[in-house]
Amino acid sequence: MSLQKSRILAQSLLTHARLRVRPPRHPRITAAIGAIFLTTAATVFALATGEDNTPVLQQTVVEQLAIQANQIVDTGEWGYLREERVQRGDSIAALMMRLGLDDSDAAVYLRTAAEAAPIHRQLAPGKVVSARSDANGRLLALIFPLNTADQVLVVERRGEHFVTHHEVLQLSTRVQHGSGEIRSSLFAAADAADIPDAIASQLADIFGGEVDFHRDLRRGDRFHLVYEMLYHQGQPVRAGRILAAEFTNDGKRYSAVFYKPSGDTKGGYYTPDGRSLRKAFLRSPLEFSRVTSGFSNARLHPVFHQMRAHKGVDYGAPIGTRVRAVGDGVVEIAGRQGGYGNIVVVRHAGRYSTAYGHLSGFAPGIKVGSRVSQGDVIAFTGQTGWATGPHLHYEFRIDGNQVNPLTIALPGTPPLAAADLARFRSTTAALQQQLALIKRDNSGATVTASR
Structure with missing residues (x-):
């Protein structure tokens, strides 16, 4: 018990005693009663400040509980799951070896079956391939991401045979932030910041009417991005669209946010004050050259x-x-x-x-x-x-x-209507705030947030 609690207890006992006992008529009785009160208060204070050594009653209770019998759930032949990233110069055989597969029948099927031909044509570095196998290394299922339409090619063992089919990926969207600095080229800066090439290409498209990315880039130019990435089961599948961007070229800053005006199903990019960045013509017909x-x-x-x-x-x-x-x-x-x-x-x-x-x-x-x-x-x-x-x-x-397409003034597009401008400001305010926050980070690191 704390000292404060002890004082409160002693004080309450003294007060209670004063209220209950009438003042005696004789001085000797008064002195005797006062001594009793002081002795009582001191005793209570001494007990209160000490440790509580009162024994605690303990009792052991044994109760028999009914235990249900274990139920075995048949989950099928699931096997072992392993993922590997395709490396430069990989072959199907090398990829199977890293996936822990030791299956000559599967190797022959993947090499000769027409249904499995897309694997050979689209075996690009960076793709993540998944495989399920049994304890002996036999292939049970292979999942290979295709280049288009957010699909995967699935090769499954059915008895002693294999079947191949396409599956549409169930994708989730994550918003990511990134920053980079031009040292040699836009794509080199994007690679250094772990930003996909597709996002770098979009950046060049967005500001292509303001900056000639073939001739105008300067060492030290910087960019900041808020963009989407599409994931499947925790693995990145492809880049989405840029949501907000800022590019500083030769000391001049350009900013853009994505917005869909009323009645526009595609949307486009606008400056923070609502001016469309879309030109009637792109400056270049190639993404980058x-x-x-x-x-x-x-x-x-x-x-x-x-x-x-x-x-x-x-x-x-x-x-x-x-x-x-x-x-x-x-x-x-x-x-x-x-x-x-x-x-x-x-x-x-x-x-x-x-x-x-x-x-x-x-x-x-x-x-x-x-x-x-x-x-x-x-x-x-x-x-x-x-x-x-x-x-x-x-x-x-x-x-x-x-x-000369490099020097002609390209015509622009009409600005937002006055009625749409208020909606634009409220819709894009959060994106502009995110862009302002990541500008404070000069490390060029990428931060993700699911949505």
């Missing part, structure tokens, strides 16, 4: 070795690189045309058209009369026509005349 030959009225032609005008921009890129439509429009030409080789010409609204030459092939569905949207893949780079190496020849035309 380098300019190998600029727009010029006179240059030495690499094939004919004569001074000729070069009415377009050449982008060096490996054969098969995806070519995007820089704006909405209708395909006017899709075929072979003289020195252009394979070419696509897209007619846009108003006075504008664009041309894409030296292509190795056309994207599925691209033909004369096809409608395309900005960013759609329409073709693939090649070396057809008058070309000495694989590249894309790109032209931007106004009233049929070629102009």
Whole structure:
């Protein structure tokens, strides 16, 4: 018992005694009673401040409880589950070995079955492959992520045979934050910050109308991102969209947040004050490349070795690189045309058209009369026509005349309506706050949060 409690107990006893005992008529009696009171209070105080040594009564009770018999649950032949990440230069045999599989029948099936062919074609570094096996290393099931449509290829053992089918992934979305600094290139900075290449490409698209990512990047440029990643059973499957971004180029800061205006099913990117960043045309038809030959009225032609005008921009890129439509429009030409080789010409609204030459092939569905949207893949780079190496020849035309696509002022899109501006501010306020918070972190680390 604490000292404070002891004092309270002693005081209460004294008070109680004063209220219960009438004052005596004789002084001697008064002195005697006072002595009794003091003795009592002292005794109580002494007892209260000491340890409580009162023995505690203990009793052991033994009770017989009814125990139900164990029930065995048949879970089937589940086996052992193991995951491995595909490494550069991997073969099916090497991957099976790391997965702990020792199954010649499975190896033959995966090598020869037509149903399993996508595994060979899409065995890309970084993919996470899962396998279930029994105690002897026999394959029970193999789960391989496919490149498109959020699907996996599942190979299952059925008795002594194997069956293969596709399954749609049940994905969950996580919001992630990341920051990076340009040292050599945008993609190198994204890799250093563990940010997917797809997000880096989106970043270049968002600010492509303000920053030329082929020519304008400077060492020390920085970016901050809030973006989505899609997961399946705790494993990242693919990147989602950027929700908010800031890019500082040569000391000038650009900011964007994603927003869907009323009646707009796609959405787009806007500055914090509600100005749309979407241009009527992308600055470049390639996600990321380098300019190998600029727009010029006179240059030495690499094939004919004569001074000729070069009415377009050449982008060096490996054969098969995806070519995007820089704006909405209708395909006017899709075929072979003289020195252009394979070419696509897209007619846009108003006075504008664009041309894409030296292509190795056309994207599925691209033909004369096809409608395309900005960013759609329409073709693939090649070396057809008058070309000495694989590249894309790109032209931007106004009233049929070629102009320099790198210097022309690209038309913008209408701003948000006044009625939608208040909704924009309330909807995007949280994203802008997140972006402001991660700017304080200069480490470039990535932080995740599920939703």
